[in-house]
Amino acid sequence: MPRYAESERQSLADLLVTLGPDGPTINEGWATRDLAAHLVVRDRRPDAALGIVFRPLSGHTERLLRAAATRPYPELIDLLRHPPRWSPVSNPWLDELTNSMEFYIHHEDVRRALPDWQPRDLSPEHQGALWKQVRMMARMSLRRFPAALLVQAPGHGEASSGAGGEPVRLVGSPGELAVFLMGRQRVARVQLTGSATLTERLRTKKLGA
Structure with a gap:
């Protein structure tokens, strides 16, 4: 293992x-x-x-x-x-x-504090292990977010969260979603779609540790 x-x-x-x-x-x-x-x-x-x-x-x-x-x-x-x-x-x-x-x-x-950093090419197995934790983090930490939030990791799965309302979608690899959900939104390479107000609120929300 x-x-x-x-x-x-x-x-x-x-x-x-x-x-x-x-x-x-x-x-x-x-x-x-x-x-x-x-x-x-x-x-x-x-x-x-x-x-x-x-x-x-x-x-x-x-x-x-x-x-x-x-x-x-x-x-x-x-x-x-x-x-x-x-x-x-x-x-x-x-x-x-x-x-x-x-x-x-x-x-x-x-x-990511170094110049010209790039996301690592993690193995599918490593990405899969991260996704298991990311999926739980998304459901717990964003359950009260005022939107119908869909978190997607292509090739790994998706998780629904939020309190309902307008749709917002957060898409990225498990590694990038982990960075985002642990409060490093400004350096996470993800795609975030939805209303400008809600996406900006999610980008600046205090998350993780």
């Missing part, structure tokens, strides 16, 4: 080494060092998630991220490459479920 989470993790680590600690990402305020610190904290400090869910604890999460970012960069990358087996998000039983989308998206966060 392909291990997309592991391959994306290692490919991202390789790219982070190439770019160094001050390389660009599309995440506002984050350089490559900050993104690596986020992933290391995610692997090793489950309590960091509390600051994301509960705003009063956000300072705790920020302190953990700042502390991780002060580590020597080669050490940070080594920690990223070798997550602990006990971690609730990176243990061998849950790694693919919890990390295949996470590391695909963060790999793209770095790739």
